[in-house]
Amino acid sequence: MKCPYCGETExxxxxxxxGKEADVIRRRRECLSCSRRFTTYEKVEDMPLVIIKKDGRREVFNGEKVRAGMLRACEKRNISVHVIDEFIEQLERxxxxxxxxxxxxxxxxxxIMNKLHELDDVAYVRFASVYREFKHVNDFISELKYLLKQQQKGGK
Known part of the structure; x- marks a missing residue:
């Protein structure tokens, strides 16, 4: 490491x-040339997680975008924001x-749909209608029939 005082590398x-979060290592160093001490920090470089969109575009994973979509689907439902945030962290991991x-x-x-199906059927259908681009009432009916079938099987 190059000494910030004299420029030597030894x-x-x-x-x-x-560090407190265990994601950084703090090192105290002493220059072998000028004997002055300095601190360095070492951190694992985050590699961006890229999402390939339906149309082929690529964009960096954005947890806030996922959060906004889930919050919209869960609006006026009894689902904690904390549960959503934990899910997004786990999803990224x-x-x-x-x-x-x-x-x-x-x-x-x-x-996301699997998690919403687990949490709340209404939120699931709301999200599915946007994600799967429902065009007609029949799309909703098909999804609701699927949910009813799952409930009858004891799936929820």
Missing amino acids: DKVIDSRQ DLRETGEKEVPSHQVGEA
Whole structure:
């Protein structure tokens, strides 16, 4: 590491500690040339998670965009914002754990729909109507029939 005082590159690490969030390592160093001490921070570089849209466009995963869509679907429903935020954090972790740098948007959409189906059928249908681009009342009826069938099977 280059000394900020004399510019030499030879130093020794005196102390290393994890940051409060355990996502940073703080290192105290001493320059072997001028003996002055300085601090460096080491952090894992976040690789952007890219979502491949239906039309082929690519955009960086945006948890706030997911949150806005879920909040709209859950409007006036008894679903905690905390539950939504935890889901989004878990979703991003799950997507990153696949090791893929690019993920198709349908994978994200289906994960959201599965979670909403688990939480609240009305929120699920609201989200599905936008995500699946319902054009006619029959689209809603088909989805509602699916939900009723799931309930009869004991799925919810």
